[in-house]
Amino acid sequence: MSPDPAAVLAGVAWPVIAGHSHREQLLSLLSQFAQTERLAPEQLLRQQLLQLSAVIDHARRTVPYYRDRFGGLPPGPVALQALPLLTRRDIQDAGHGLRSMAVPPQFGAKHENRTSGATGEPVTVLRTMLDGLLWQANTLRDHAWHGRDPALKLAAIRAVAPGTADPPHGVEAANWGPASAALGGTGPAALLTLDADVAVQADWIRRHAPGYLLTYPNNLAALLDHFGQRDERLPSLRAVLTVGETVSPALRATCHVVLGVGIEDVYSSQELGYIALQCPASGLYHVMAESVLVEVLDAAGKPCAPGETGRLVVSSLHNHATPLIRYELRDHATVGGPCACGRTLPTLARVAGRERNMVKLPDGSTHWPLVGFHRFRDIAPLRQYQLIQRSLEEIEVRLVCDRALRADEETRLATVIRDALGHPFVLRFMYFEGELPRPANGKFEEFVCAIGGDAPARSVISGRQTLS
Numbered sequence: 001m002s003p004d005p006a007a008v009l010a011g012v013a014w015p016v017i018a019g020h021s022h023r024e025q026l027l028s029l030l031s032q033f034a035q036t037e038r039l040a041p042e043q044l045l046r047q048q049l050l051q052l053s054a055v056i057d058h059a060r061r062t063v064p065y066y067r068d069r070f071g072g073l074p075p076g077p078v079a080l081q082a083l084p085l086l087t088r089r090d091i092q093d094a095g096h097g098l099r100s101m102a103v104p105p106q107f108g109a110k111h112e113n114r115t116s117g118a119t120g121e122p123v124t125v126l127r128t129m130l131d132g133l134l135w136q137a138n139t140l141r142d143h144a145w146h147g148r149d150p151a152l153k154l155a156a157i158r159a160v161a162p163g164t165a166d167p168p169h170g171v172e173a174a175n176w177g178p179a180s181a182a183l184g185g186t187g188p189a190a191l192l193t194l195d196a197d198v199a200v201q202a203d204w205i206r207r208h209a210p211g212y213l214l215t216y217p218n219n220l221a222a223l224l225d226h227f228g229q230r231d232e233r234l235p236s237l238r239a240v241l242t243v244g245e246t247v248s249p250a251l252r253a254t255c256h257v258v259l260g261v262g263i264e265d266v267y268s269s270q271e272l273g274y275i276a277l278q279c280p281a282s283g284l285y286h287v288m289a290e291s292v293l294v295e296v297l298d299a300a301g302k303p304c305a306p307g308e309t310g311r312l313v314v315s316s317l318h319n320h321a322t323p324l325i326r327y328e329l330r331d332h333a334t335v336g337g338p339c340a341c342g343r344t345l346p347t348l349a350r351v352a353g354r355e356r357n358m359v360k361l362p363d364g365s366t367h368w369p370l371v372g373f374h375r376f377r378d379i380a381p382l383r384q385y386q387l388i389q390r391s392l393e394e395i396e397v398r399l400v401c402d403r404a405l406r407a408d409e410e411t412r413l414a415t416v417i418r419d420a421l422g423h424p425f426v427l428r429f430m431y432f433e434g435e436l437p438r439p440a441n442g443k444f445e446e447f448v449c450a451i452g453g454d455a456p457a458r459s460v461i462s463g464r465q466t467l468s
């Protein structure tokens with residue numbers, strides 16, 4: 001049945017956004033997904049390119065950065081691979097020049113998203129209601145694929161703004177979120193900040209007895225240690241949902257052994273929303289092709305074949321506020337083959353993204369240091385950062401900046417860092433040029449605990465110690 005033309009959102013080629021209400025739009029998208037996730041690959045790509053062309057055209061007309069960069073290209077359709085890549089540094093350099101001066105009003109209000117991604121390079125992008133709608137539809141698709149029981153409780157431990165879900169109680173909500181609520185509601189949800197001590201998190205989980213626990217893989221590893229040491233199970237738990245970091249096969253195995261449940265992972269980013277969902281049938285990651293066009297490129301910039309690993313380059317199909325066209329995330333992925341589930345969405349066999357360590361405090365507690373880092377660029381012209389814990393009292397702060405920081409900027413940065421770490425550490429600021437050194441395995445971590453261990457090689461250009 002074709003949608004009521006009066007209810008179709010103008011300016012979107014694919015998928016069609018139709019409905020008189022938020023609920024109708026979500027239902028329409030879900031019914032289209034049932035078809036689009038089984039399209040022949042070349043047909044799917046054609047639809048993606050149709051929508052991306054509209055975004056590229058919009059970007060050339062209304063975004064200063066793209067007007068300059070794509071200005072020399074002939075009018076009309078462009079070959080995707082002829083377009084230059086967009087790096088995190090480009091986003092930092094472009095600033096507001098990457099924002100559209102004329103976002104179609106029907107795409108809804110804009111809001112800012114800030115993230116440091118996998119490389120400690122903070123960027124800010126604007127998003128709209130339209131790409132938020134695709135995000136929500138993919139959330140519902142994730143629940144549907146994994147057959148989750150919406151009546152159960154969802155407990156989430158994640159990075160949130162200070163003061164919004166503080167330990168020991170966190171906050172509670174009547175439902176899982178706006179997408180699920182729009183379709184008729186779910187069981188309750190509870191949220192706790194990620195920087196809560198692991199023992200406090202475990203108490204909180206026991207109290208809530210959730211059906212589903214959502215958190216980051218490294219935090220899950222610490223919780224599995226905690227429950228495993230006590231030989232404790234969580235009888236209410238059906239599955240663990242993970243976001244934000246790479247899930248290792250070892251973590252999946254440990255989760256089965258300790259808690260008796262599996263991990264259902266998603267690959268997403270703050271700037272792009274859902275990029276890929278783990279398939280319940282095969283474990284491969286299916287690309288959310290209705291909202292992003294994903295390329296995996298080799299060192300020469302050529303597309304990788306199944307089994308090959310390369311750089312992930314993603315184009316957002318529905319962000320007209322800060323168009324992200326051929327955006328290089330700095331994550332790596334291995335291209336997957338066809339999936340046994342029958343869905344034809346492209347697959348990734350493995351994604352290697354960000355990694356984090358825990359911070360150790362002198363009182364013996366450990367937690368994830370995370371909240372606050374996104375504020376760094378409000379304080380100083382910072383390009384990249386990395387924190388390395390050298391002892392129970394000392395943190396090395398590695399920075400790449402446009403210029404040497406003033407003393408007052410270092411002081412304000414120090415306040416944010418100490419708040420995020422939860423302890424008045426002695427901070428040793430070190431300045432680097434270009435890019436921060438990567439360890440031999442290439443895996444950059446924004447926070448490294450190097451107590452009694454080693455850390456990336458020092459090739460510092462200047463350093464000074466601030467007062468604690």
Ligand SMILES: [Zn+2]
Nearest residue numbers: 279339341343
């Ligand atoms: Zn599949």
